[in-house]
Amino acid sequence: MDTAVKAAFITKFPAFAQGLPDGGVLNVCIVGQDDFGAAIERAAATRVVVRRLPAVTPASGCHVAYVTGSARQSVREALAAVAGHPVLTITDAGAGGTRGMIHFVVAGERVRFHVDTIQAERSRLQLSSKLLALALSVRR
DSSP states (O other): OHHHHHHHHHHHGGGGEETBOOSSOEEEEEEEOOOOTTHHHHHSOTTEEEEEESSOOGGGOOSEEEEEEOSSOOHHHHHHHHTTSSOEEEEEGGGOSOOOSEEEEEETTEEEEEEEHHHHHHTTOEEOHHHHHHSSEEEO
16 A cells, blocks of 8 residues: 555656656656556556666656665665756655655655755755645755
């Protein structure tokens, strides 16, 4: 169940981030371990392409990167690779404590998230106040 909820969030978050491409195809990259299976494709809109990568670089073409780390690239390395580029980074407490712009946690048996607006601004993204209102915490 958590994976379906996270998949839905991942595909909906871009609507709340200014600075990502408008219109056209949105590339959502799963960087590292993929626990979603087909759940993320089912949650994705028609203009969303899901790609699975062992590592990410600015040239990967990702607009959103859900980063869990891999043997080729740790979470910290992946976040550093796209820092300063307009890539919405999402991490998961289940993959460690390193946080992206949005960081999933399970609280009270519900999927929740923390938001880091400082990281977003460094990557030229602005996160909507509607998204911030839903967050457990907001780093400003």
